[in-house]
Amino acid sequence: MQDRIIMHIDVNSAFLSWQAVYNLQRGHSLDLREIPSAVGGNQATRHGIILARSIPAKNHGVKTGEPVWEAKTKCPGLVLVPPDRHLYMKCSSALMDILREYSPRVQQYSIDEAFLDYTGMEKRFGPPLVLAGRLKDRVREELGFTVNIGISCNKLLAKMASDFKKPDRVHTLFPGEIKDKMWPLPVENLFMVGKRTAKKLRSMGILTIGDIASADPDLLKYKLKSHGLLIYDYARGIENSAVFPGYYMPMKGMGNSSTIPFDVENTRTARLILLSLSETVAMRLRYSRSCCSVIAVSIKYSDFRHCSHQQKLLTPVNCTMDIYRTAARLFDEAWDGSPVRHMGVRASGLDRDNHIQCSVFDHPRYAGNLQLDKAIDRIRNAYGIKSVVRACFINSGICASLGGMGSENWPVMSSTL
Amino acid sequence: MKVLNKPVDMIAVFYSSGRVEPVRFRYDDTPVKVDRVLKRYSEKLAGNRRLCFVCINDGSKVYELKYEVDTQVWYLFKM
Numbered sequence: 001m002q003d004r005i006i007m008h009i010d011v012n013s014a015f016l017s018w019q020a021v022y023n024l025q026r027g028h029s030l031d032l033r034e035i036p037s038a039v040g041g042n043q044a045t046r047h048g049i050i051l052a053r054s055i056p057a058k059n060h061g062v063k064t065g066e067p068v069w070e071a072k073t074k075c076p077g078l079v080l081v082p083p084d085r086h087l088y089m090k091c092s093s094a095l096m097d098i099l100r101e102y103s104p105r106v107q108q109y110s111i112d113e114a115f116l117d118y119t120g121m122e123k124r125f126g127p128p129l130v131l132a133g134r135l136k137d138r139v140r141e142e143l144g145f146t147v148n149i150g151i152s153c154n155k156l157l158a159k160m161a162s163d164f165k166k167p168d169r170v171h172t173l174f175p176g177e178i179k180d181k182m183w184p185l186p187v188e189n190l191f192m193v194g195k196r197t198a199k200k201l202r203s204m205g206i207l208t209i210g211d212i213a214s215a216d217p218d219l220l221k222y223k224l225k226s227h228g229l230l231i232y233d234y235a236r237g238i239e240n241s242a243v244f245p246g247y248y249m250p251m252k253g254m255g256n257s258s259t260i261p262f263d264v265e266n267t268r269t270a271r272l273i274l275l276s277l278s279e280t281v282a283m284r285l286r287y288s289r290s291c292c293s294v295i296a297v298s299i300k301y302s303d304f305r306h307c308s309h310q311q312k313l314l315t316p317v318n319c320t321m322d323i324y325r326t327a328a329r330l331f332d333e334a335w336d337g338s339p340v341r342h343m344g345v346r347a348s349g350l351d352r353d354n355h356i357q358c359s360v361f362d363h364p365r366y367a368g369n370l371q372l373d374k375a376i377d378r379i380r381n382a383y384g385i386k387s388v389v390r391a392c393f394i395n396s397g398i399c400a401s402l403g404g405m406g407s408e409n410w411p412v413m414s415s416t417l
Numbered sequence: 418m419k420v421l422n423k424p425v426d427m428i429a430v431f432y433s434s435g436r437v438e439p440v441r442f443r444y445d446d447t448p449v450k451v452d453r454v455l456k457r458y459s460e461k462l463a464g465n466r467r468l469c470f471v472c473i474n475d476g477s478k479v480y481e482l483k484y485e486v487d488t489q490v491w492y493l494f495k496m
Contacts, residue, residue, distance in 0.1 A: 021463040027422030027494065087463065090487075094464030144462040 014112035183210030256403025257344025
């Protein structure tokens with residue numbers, strides 16, 4: 001079989017450069033990419049972390065994921081812009097549209113990354129390296145932002161290659177080049193090696209990707225279980241998954257969580273927030289025609305301690321009130337009374353909602369609630385999420401539906417290539 | 418030319434062929450008739466589609482109008 005040719009396309013500091021291009025289009029004279037700037041949450045509502053930063057900000061030591069105040073102390077002149085999800089979706093789909101012109105097999109891997117299977121397309125568009133150069137230039141001219149493209153024979157190596165030197169570059173990493181280009185890199189650079197694995201590897205005297213490749217696989221398995229064998233294969237460039245067209249990943253669960261602008265100290269407020277989160281989770285469940293049989297609640301205290309608690313249900317549910325009742329009970333069991341800054345409700349053990357086994361222990365108004373939820377969903381779909389709101393939220397200062405909706409059209413990173 | 422990017426009220430013709438022709442717009446409460454379109458192109462920066470029209474009035478005054486497809490708003494972009 002002919003060797004595959006896979007490209008990995010990665011937008012350089014995606015959120016920031018998208019915002020920068022959008023601002024330029026609207027006539028701003030300042031290019032955010034050329035000054036120390038970052039996309040960050042609102043500090044007043046405590047959503048204060050850096051989501052993306054420009055290269056000049058990176059040179060000041062600003063890191064993605066760190067609190068805004070920390071970034072501000074490192075770089076006092078840092079220009080902060082709020083995130084704009086709608087814009088990101090627009091940029092992302094415009095990029096995917098261009099990619100699909102070059103191959104029918106394009107897998108959107110996250111909002112700013114995609115794999116493109118170029119195998120067999122050389123006859124139409126020319127050698128991969130030439131096409132990649134053209135593609136990168138076309139994205140820059142047409143959409144205004146820059147991308148890095150990695151080319152190899154599988155998804156892993158292509159992804160590693162696109163990470164080399166940024167921005168606006170094409171890199172190759174074919175198996176013959178692994179030794180020179182990938183093995184000298186530190187272990188953290190390998191896909192699926194995070195902070196903790198890196199620490200364990202370093203304690204074993206494994207410092208570079210090359211060290212992993214030449215390590216004893218039995219030792220890696222002994223220390224890191226099956227994950228050890230996975231990174232052993234990855235370090236040798238072995239990975240065979242196909243490029244799945246579209247963005248499809250079977251969902252295992254869905255949840256919503258939110259950092260609350262103030263610390264929650266009483267049960268009444270906590271319940272309101274749980275209800276608000278249950279509302280969005282249940283709506284998403286019903287939207288995807290699923291029901292769940294496991295409900296979990298997570299709590300982050302103001303001192304950043306974290307705990308979670310879950311329960312398996314007797315019968316699968318997707319009613320807002322059923323989810324809320326369980327979530328409230330779980331919260332009461334788990335909460336130690338300290339101030340809470342972040343709460344989450346998660347539904348898993350998903351199943352289709354077309355057959356539900358009822359039980360004698362179901363809530364007496366189960367069927368009625370089901371109908372009620374259906375009616376409310378229809379109204380909200382037609383007139384917006386705020387068209388029907390529970391009375392308990394009036395004047396409470398709490399949003400009646402916390403947490404984002406529809407990650408269905410918001411591809412998130414996954415550990416599966 | 419100076420970049421303004423100011424939303425303006427516009428009278429335009431949308432032909433059945435898909436062609437769009439700006440005719441008349443209001444700038445600071447003064448109606449301005451578009452004399453001639455010198456150049457038209459579309460841009461898709463940040464995935465945001467805009468139809469751009471470089472226009473000229475009185476033989477020498479060049480300005481740029483843009484129509485944002487998603488929001489259906491006309492802008493006097495440059496003058």
